[in-house]
Amino acid sequence: MSYRISLNLVENGLNFISKSIETIDKPDEDLKYSLINLHAGIQLLLKEMLYQEHWSLIFQNVETADKNKLKSGDFISVNQDTLIKRLQKISGIEFDEQLLEKMDWLRKERNKTEHYHFVVTADVLKSNIVKLFTYFIPFIKTEMIETGYISSDDERFYEIQDYLNEFDEYVSERLELIQSLLSNKEIILQCPICNQETIEFTDETDAFCYFCDKKIENFTEQYIDSFVDTYSHVMDGGEDPLNECPECELETFLCLDEYQYVCLTCGVKPTQDDLTTCNGPRCNGKLIYRRDEDVADFCGYCTDYFKHA
Ligand SMILES: [Zn+2]
Ligand SMILES: [Zn+2]
Ligand SMILES: [Zn+2]
Structure with missing residues (x-):
């Protein structure tokens, strides 16, 4: 048995x-x-x-x-x-x-x-x-x-x-x-601690969660750790969800929903309408601010390249 x-x-x-x-x-x-x-x-x-x-x-x-x-x-x-x-x-x-x-x-x-x-x-x-x-x-x-x-x-x-x-x-x-x-806040981000969409984000030193009712320390790092999938793009050759920020130049510029962007470091919040990609020869299509229609849009690297070419 x-x-x-x-x-x-x-x-x-x-x-x-x-x-x-x-x-x-x-x-x-x-x-x-x-x-x-x-x-x-x-x-x-x-x-x-x-x-x-x-x-x-x-x-x-x-x-x-x-x-x-x-x-x-x-x-x-x-x-x-x-x-x-x-x-x-x-x-x-x-x-x-x-x-x-x-x-x-x-x-x-x-x-x-x-x-x-x-x-x-x-x-x-x-x-x-x-x-x-x-x-x-x-x-x-x-x-x-x-x-x-x-x-x-x-x-x-x-x-x-x-x-x-x-x-x-x-x-x-x-x-x-x-x-x-x-209701009157520009952008609400998800909180890495309580997981609720209750963060008012100003910049990396100032992210306040209304559910936790406190300022979230090391917000940028914790947010990327919890919500930004930087791993699978490396594995599957997909696109990196984080771009270089046109303002502070750090790799913490995140596209939230195809239209709204936010930099998790300096806190700029431009939309797709405010942005364009650089057509210059050196940077491989960096995101930059869109300027006047008559002026060609190039990033700093590419502008430098033209100056010295
Ligand atoms: Zn929270
Ligand atoms: Zn930035
Ligand atoms: Zn460029």
């Missing part, structure tokens, strides 16, 4: 998640555990799916898989990246792109709690958790409830959804309040 080892992954996973959002209003140090528990809980649920595929897959290194180690828990279990890849490639599970993004946010925040002073507030955490679960709840429904990993009348799952609804209402109410403050 073959026996099954029960790891209680689903059981523990749901308990971790439920405990995590239940304690979110506790102050400081506890908040950090809320984040750690949430991350752990989601990982456990996903590991269950992999475990059902084959138990050895929850070992980071499958060659070292060993039933005795599995029983004793004495092994390095699969990390988030590998876990998701195996679910996609081996189990054929589909992940929404947004869900992957939010899970990546959670992983990064969780790692920060180990290395840095913990600064996230309950509001910021709630805002992000609401966003994460907007995608994770449907995922649990299709991949875990309909497939029978979680019982459809599991009380904790309903409890978790109840908490989330409270957060959700709270977050929407705050956003509504903030909206009136933001």
Whole structure:
């Protein structure tokens, strides 16, 4: 007779998640555990799916898989990246792109709690958790409830959804309040901390988030890190989303929506109508300010080249 080892992954996973959002209003140090528990809980649920595929897959290194180690828990279990890849490639599970993004946010925040002073507030955490679960709840429904990993009348799952609804209402109410403050601002950027579109951006030293209700330090770096995909253009030969700024000449000039541009360093906010590309021989089509119609538009490099040619 073959026996099954029960790891209680689903059981523990749901308990971790439920405990995590239940304690979110506790102050400081506890908040950090809320984040750690949430991350752990989601990982456990996903590991269950992999475990059902084959138990050895929850070992980071499958060659070292060993039933005795599995029983004793004495092994390095699969990390988030590998876990998701195996679910996609081996189990054929589909992940929404947004869900992957939010899970990546959670992983990064969780790692920060180990290395840095913990600064996230309950509001910021709630805002992000609401966003994460907007995608994770449907995922649990299709991949875990309909497939029978979680019982459809599991009380904790309903409890978790109840908490989330409270957060959700709270977050929407705050956003509504903030909206009136933001309505007359030229450009609103997304906040790398709370993920809401609530940043009034003046320049790199002055980016104020109305949801976080504070100035965001190192905004330029954090924004590019979180939202600007400079990596895939290198991999797929696509266009770099960041251009050289016609004002300060730093490579932080970002096109927001085909029409509106903003420099994440000096804060200039020209539109497509204000810009044109240089036709000169040296720069490979730099973005420059459009001038009078009669004057040819060349950048500084190319103008210099003509002078010395
Ligand atoms: Zn914020
Ligand atoms: Zn600039
Ligand atoms: Zn040029």
